[in-house]
Amino acid sequence: MPSLGRLHLITDTRPGRDPLTVLRAVLPVAHAELVVQVRVEDTATDREAYDLARRVVALCAPYGVPCLVNDRLHVALAAGAAGGHVGAADLPVEAARRVLGPDAVLGATAREPVSAVAAVEAGASYLGVGPCHATTTKDGLPPAIGAAGVRAVVEAVNVPVIAIGGVTAEGVPALRVAGAYGVAVVGALSGAADPARAAAELLRGLSC
Ligand SMILES: Cc1ncc(COP(=O)(O)OP(=O)(O)O)c(N)n1
Numbered sequence: 001m002p003s004l005g006r007l008h009l010i011t012d013t014r015p016g017r018d019p020l021t022v023l024r025a026v027l028p029v030a031h032a033e034l035v036v037q038v039r040v041e042d043t044a045t046d047r048e049a050y051d052l053a054r055r056v057v058a059l060c061a062p063y064g065v066p067c068l069v070n071d072r073l074h075v076a077l078a079a080g081a082a083g084g085h086v087g088a089a090d091l092p093v094e095a096a097r098r099v100l101g102p103d104a105v106l107g108a109t110a111r112e113p114v115s116a117v118a119a120v121e122a123g124a125s126y127l128g129v130g131p132c133h134a135t136t137t138k139d140g141l142p143p144a145i146g147a148a149g150v151r152a153v154v155e156a157v158n159v160p161v162i163a164i165g166g167v168t169a170e171g172v173p174a175l176r177v178a179g180a181y182g183v184a185v186v187g188a189l190s191g192a193a194d195p196a197r198a199a200a201e202l203l204r205g206l207s208c
């Protein structure tokens with residue numbers, strides 16, 4: 001697998017958000033370290049997910065930025081994405097790996113060392129670990145694990161750990177100190193008045 005980018009932009013398709021405008025602003029600034037994950041609301045149709053994924057793949061291609069698709073691996077394959085991301089309610093990691101094939105990027109969610117090790121043994125190429133901090137972006141999440149929780153997972157596995165959940169530019173250095181390889185964000189880019197500037201600030205923290 002080629003080296004993974006450290007800044008994962010997760011699309012925000014909630015009402016009033018404009019994921020493609022955010023992506024267009026971030027790509028020129030962050031392309032060397034960027035991964036884009038297409039994540040749609042559970043209520044979105046597969047057609048809507050596919051249409052968004054196709055547009056994201058097309059925008060990312062000139063920059064060589066990989067596009068992953070959350071949950072819906074058939075959409076990832078159909079849209080020509082580089083891979084996908086699965087969590088506890090999605091296909092098991094081992095099944096996801098069979099669907100995507102050996103060369104795809106496959107992320108798995110973990111919040112503690114035991115499930116993290118199991119996900120890597122099942123074929124995950126990176127782990128999304130969190131929620132690190134409180135977030136309003138997703139309902140029903142378990143308590144935040146903080147930088148210490150991220151560190152516990154980092155020490156248990158040998159794949160990149162991507163910290164997620166309430167990540168801000170100010171919070172990135174502590175996550176890097178804890179051993180996080182990178183971060184995944186929704187609100188820090190989607191909710192920013194100037195997404196390009198917000199991306200540059202996140203990247204500054206990631207370069208430490
Ligand atoms: C990088 C990254 N980490 C974690 C998640 C969360 O995935 P999951 O637990 O399956 O929850 P949903 O995103 O599907 O609601 C992620 N998407 N990306």
Ligand SMILES: Cc1ncsc1CCOP(=O)(O)O
Nearest residue numbers: 131135137165166185186187
């Ligand atoms: C999908 C998901 N899984 C754990 S936290 C989260 C949402 C992250 O969004 P934000 O970066 O806005 O806190």
Ligand SMILES: [Mg+2]
Nearest residue numbers: 071086087090
């Ligand atoms: Mg999921």
